[in-house]
Amino acid sequence: MTMTADDYVTNVLNAMPAATPRRAQIAAELRGHIAERLESGQPLETILRGLGAPAQLAASYLSEVPLASAPLGARAAAKLADVCLPVAMAIPIVLLGWLEWGNAFLPFGIAIMFGGGGLLFWIYTVVAEWQSGQTVGKRLFGMIVVREDGARISGGQAVVRQLPVLFQFFWIDVLFALFTERRQRAFELLSKTRVVVAPRPD
Amino acid sequence: MSPEPPAQPDRKGNDRELRRGSLELAILHLLSSGEAYGYEIVSKLTARTNGALEITDGTLYPVLYRLERAGFVNVRWETPGRGVPRKYYDLTETGRAELARLTREWTMFAKAMTDLLRSEEEPT
Numbered sequence: 001m002t003m004t005a006d007d008y009v010t011n012v013l014n015a016m017p018a019a020t021p022r023r024a025q026i027a028a029e030l031r032g033h034i035a036e037r038l039e040s041g042q043p044l045e046t047i048l049r050g051l052g053a054p055a056q057l058a059a060s061y062l063s064e065v066p067l068a069s070a071p072l073g074a075r076a077a078a079k080l081a082d083v084c085l086p087v088a089m090a091i092p093i094v095l096l097g098w099l100e101w102g103n104a105f106l107p108f109g110i111a112i113m114f115g116g117g118g119l120l121f122w123i124y125t126v127v128a129e130w131q132s133g134q135t136v137g138k139r140l141f142g143m144i145v146v147r148e149d150g151a152r153i154s155g156g157q158a159v160v161r162q163l164p165v166l167f168q169f170f171w172i173d174v175l176f177a178l179f180t181e182r183r184q185r186a187f188e189l190l191s192k193t194r195v196v197v198a199p200r201p202d
Numbered sequence: 203m204s205p206e207p208p209a210q211p212d213r214k215g216n217d218r219e220l221r222r223g224s225l226e227l228a229i230l231h232l233l234s235s236g237e238a239y240g241y242e243i244v245s246k247l248t249a250r251t252n253g254a255l256e257i258t259d260g261t262l263y264p265v266l267y268r269l270e271r272a273g274f275v276n277v278r279w280e281t282p283g284r285g286v287p288r289k290y291y292d293l294t295e296t297g298r299a300e301l302a303r304l305t306r307e308w309t310m311f312a313k314a315m316t317d318l319l320r321s322e323e324e325p326t
Binding site for chain 1: 265288
């Protein structure tokens, strides 16, 4: 199937994190450029070849935005904020259950809070980082998860990043961030992702 | 076990930096005579250098993006009669200062290289 100009621009944008500055302007300029070339009589295929593969063009744009590793303190604070939010939501539910059903509810309630809640939290983290590069905590503390070249991470990378949380070896994984140049955890190195300071908004 | 070969400098990276630096200078120079939009910049660069500095569209736009973020150019949008918006780039004062700096550096580099090549051509 032939790629349309809109498909091309969408693919370029999809390869960039949502927080990339001036995304809308990049799209408008590319659309304008393609229209201009089409008017001068060039075939769409030639024009798109001149612009390069969408992922490659996105990477060229992103290479112009310097990446600064997020400070470890801010990352810890963001994680704490991420954890506090669901815990704050779960505590009233467990309390209500306890008031309604008494002590018999407590083991059940706590199991739900840590097991079910933990799993939901894990899924939330993966989906949020995959879709926008940011959880609530990361948004609050101005940081974003990207590929090592600055591009948006894939679903697979989002899963691999969070495996240490799922299999309960998070603390060992975190230790790597103290010694690696770009402050990456072991599973961030493995997934070729990193956490950087989010670029200034437009 | 054989020893590891000595580390080679990143030639690809150096080439890319050199190209990027010269392209930045070329674009700033072109904009010093007045505002222009992307397609116009590509066409002018190709025409004024008789095709020697033919750049791809995919190379130009990320460089313009960097110049804009660095504050070297101002931008304004205009939608001509046909309805497709154009983004015009114009040099800022910081951009002019950067152009002067890059021009000085480029001239010194080109002169040094020319002197070197000439001295090697001459019989000793």
